[in-house]
Amino acid sequence: MGDILIVDDERDIRELVSDILKDEGYTTRLAANSGECMAELEAEPPSLMILDIWLKDSDMDGIDILKIAKRDYPGVPVIIISGHGNIEIAVAAIKQGAYDYIEKPFNIDQLMVVIGRAMETSRLRRENVALKRREAEPAILVGQSPAFKAMKASLDKVTKSNGRVMLSGPPGCGKELAARYIHANSGRSDCPFVSVGSASVEPERMEEVLFGRESPERGIEPGLLEQADGGVLFFDEVADMPTGTQSKILRVLVDQTFQRVGGTEKVRVDIRVISSTTRDLAVEIREGRFRQELFHRLAVVPVEVPSLDERREDIPDLAEYFLETFNKAQGLPLRMLSDEAVALLQTMVWPGNVRQLKNMMERVLILGEAKGTIGPSELPGTESPAPKEEGRVVLSGSLATLPLREARELFEREYLLTQINRFGGNISRTANFVGMERSALHRKLKSLGVVTSNKQGGRIAYLDSTAG
Structure with a gap:
């Protein structure tokens, strides 16, 4: 008992x-x-x-x-x-x-x-x-792209240490999930994972939220640092932390002790700190909004979390994972994406990254049909503005005003760039999909003024050399 x-x-x-x-x-x-x-x-x-x-x-x-x-x-x-x-x-x-x-x-x-x-x-x-x-579980990372594998390899290395990690990347790319993955696979997995939304806490209350408070009327009220004792404290968007609080957090990182607001005695904690940011902290430091000493303390191990654009090959696996998750967690119908829908997802623009893809899959299951495969027409933002006749393609305004030769070149250029991005820069897979020999595809790209740039994270980026 x-x-x-x-x-x-x-x-x-x-x-x-x-x-x-x-x-x-x-x-x-x-x-x-x-x-x-x-x-x-x-x-x-x-x-x-x-x-x-x-x-x-x-x-x-x-x-x-x-x-x-x-x-x-x-x-x-x-x-x-x-x-x-x-x-x-x-x-x-x-x-x-x-x-x-x-x-x-x-x-x-x-x-x-x-x-x-x-x-x-x-x-x-x-x-x-x-x-x-349990809310943090399962901390599952999904993907097979080179950019994803490089990130996961870095995360696996830091799980076995207590080093402080700085996760950077655009909004919605999965920085908190990466932090939870580190925690779930570390020696602190049985202890709390406490997340601090640096941007969501009012600056005048930040110290009270972190350090807790003591008062004659209410006694001792532990803050998030004490709640995270033994586990992980995750600073989400650390660049939004007030400058006054930054100096006090710096002292906590040095000796793992602090005083509650209104208190006089030191409180000792054992925590691992993981931080995330969407901003360039070098710029924040130059502008005087972020302390350089704190940056060096927090960014012992920097890890870049790739955007969804950098890992388009993972979109099919991610979409399938989200569809299965919503079925199990919310009882939404279990449906699969058609090949056409998958191809369309891989060519779309994703400013909201993985979070946007997740939200789209949930919306499709809630508003879509109760069964059957998910087709392109069910994907939000892809609805046709007007009905099409069978076998007829509706041209965009820009293509419709060009001579045939220019329109064909523009279409081929955009089509091939889209497919190359879809397959993460893999020329062999692109050539196989479009039905061309690899050498023929290279010649076609050259004739259209498309040239290769440097390799980054295993992907080959293709640029239009004729673009201004």
């Missing part, structure tokens, strides 16, 4: 409470002074601690132990007991974070009620942490 640590300098009290709790199915540990108490806490934090406020032959009293327990073991509820009770002591204990206060001689039934409530609170907290971890 739970492990309860009983701390009292009176042997009879310790053993009496222990026997009663054992009869109720609990396991117990006993400590007669502050030294034994701290040794038990360090060996294994209990599910609950019952703590006498006055301890003979001890270096610390109950309030001192309570402060340390709430600082280093915030998830452990503490019930204070005392034979010299008064309202001031009770208030002081509650302010320091005690779950409740009971005077000696206490009623056993009353004690069991308080213990039951405290254990339930502890259980709910643990379940909440577990729920947050």
